[in-house]
Amino acid sequence: MKHVHILFVLVVLLLTSCSDEKTDEALLQKDKEELIEQLDSDKVLAYKFGKICIRSSAAQNDVSPEFKEFKTKFDKIFNKVVSYDIENSEELSLMDYISIYRDYRAMKSFVEETDEDIFPTLTEALTKVYGDSITKTAPLLSNEEKIVMQNIEHAFLSAIVIASRDLGKEISLYESSKTNPELLPDSEIKTLMQYFRGFLFFEKKLYYLSEDEISRNIVWLNNNPDTDLPLTRAIFQWRNLDNQKTHIGLHALNHLFRGFDRLMMERDIDQERALLDFEEFLNDAEKIGLDNEIIWSIETYLHLKQENSEKAISSLEKLKSSILLSKKEKESIEESITYLKDREPDKVLNGIYDKYFLSKIATKYMISILAKVDWKKLMKEQNIPYTDETFKIIDTFNNFIENIDKYSSMESLENAGDEIKNQGSKLWDKAKGLLNDDESEDESKKESDD
Template identity: 50%
Template structure:
């Protein structure tokens, strides 16, 4: 083979290799692998230990050796989850915490390697604990089980996000266990996709996040007349009509898909991001929205679209916000002064960049999440066993806090 042919072949192979890594599908698969690695650390494994203890309580075929080993070594945890009443100020003793930790160490490998979804659902576990002990319940199977356990993961992704000492890491685990394709198209599924997308974005799983936001945008565009009570409660949009709520939620999905794309590395991604921001601003204008979120996106978009006058107008509004810290206001002031002095045609170079814009947008959503009483919202929507789910999470938090003294 002569040198010329070798160079041509090597170049072609390099091109093919690069093109593979830059396809949306390939990058999405990489995100899935990264997610699996990110949710297999000790705090999450102990959480799985507690969940499997609840779910396995409904197992009817107890002949499995692995089940018997696990059941034997989860008794202390299971009894503590049933018996303590943290809402009245009671917690477990140091001795109980030590016994639970010793049990956990014995089955940790099993828990780490086991998919919790091979067990009955959490609700079936609750039915076993709180229901009629003399009646044998009919356990779900097949598609029905898949659907219901996905609903449970969806509910728990919200519940753990709201819990004081759990939060995003645990919500991310629950989101990872949720398979949106198994849920029927609905407002609930769309809101779950948004929460998943937001959590994935904050864990730099950009392609998983983008994928969910894209599904949401398509669904919202096709279903403009569907009521959105959960979404209104989530964002505090109770005064909006269904049409307005649809537009507002469409805007939020466009915004965060745009932020996903802005963090990506390909040239096409930035252009896609700017297109998403255009959609966000269009929706916001339609609703007459004025907020830090809108001003932050407008500022960035107008900067990139070479419209300094409009950028300065939005930056001035943003600078006056109490939500921003001193450093952020100073950065915005510096950007305003730069734009005023910048000559047409000069290279754009401003400290108000995509990082600051994304930071403001993310903070806005986290502030929204903190205001929501998820237990109340889910109860109002008739979600079964809501009270027990949140009570059990509070018990789990108390137990995990005590046990953590032996793991540190």
């Protein structure tokens, strides 16, 4: 009897733990842990190193005891990077990269463990270099002012690099993870930040994080219907819409991607919620006269769910004409139309035109919109200081991340040997010497640890 009682308790505990894993809170926490894992990459770390170099240049030694040890090296790298003229776009040399890489290796653990937001803002660092005599001596921001400024910086950088071929979505995700919209005052920046965070989380398959972000944004939009949205009109190319219709358009996009989040989830209740979000999206879109790939793709999905093949075919015919779709995707749509004409809708909904195909179209559309934005012009229109310098720094980050691995070890240096040897044997010998010293230091440290 005692054994039966123990078995019963174990079964109850097992069922309870399984149930807990399916709660919204547990699934959201799982996504938060996955986000941390996704950001654990060499590319993100190298980018973070570059940003700390810049932001720390405006800091005093008293930021932390650990920083005091490395401040001289950070300052040396920063001065080297900003010494290049903004107009001439001169690149760092081979020896610059090798020297920077050695310092990077020495400070890698510090960079991994340090939050860049303990340092002054990016704007303040650039002011120390490019500002006039008055702004250079201005006191550093603190408390709420600093929180707002660095959140805005993270938000803009996240949006700027998302469509970048070099930095791209991985760095955009890092910048997005550093934003905290809840700490910002009610404004257009706040709602756009929440939307872009939600979109990025969705794109990285962090569906519960995305749903949570977008749900809070929908509540905010519902509670703030009169907020002026000039940036939104510019970004989404809705210049012909008034503020009320712009608000409806942004509300529609939030429901759209929350619908995609829920469509990707496993529970039946989430699938039902997704359909409600899609219906809300189409209602909003109709109010402002939107008619594009996103509309046609969602219409098709709902018509298929409602087993209305005739209307589904009509939407698919429109979708087939989109320049966003590849030849293979257009062939899939044509195949879907054939199945529907043959009265085989299940083969379409459960095969060709499934949720993954649908979300791919929406993601392509969103990336294409962001890629068309002239971010430099937009930032200047918003009177954001040092826009040219910021874009120059982004280009430097691109080159740095691309080259840091190229010249980071004797093996990679040998692979790039012809390029370096063409610059002279003395340079080749000096490059090998620097890296040999670096690798010898690593080996000595390893032996002492053993």
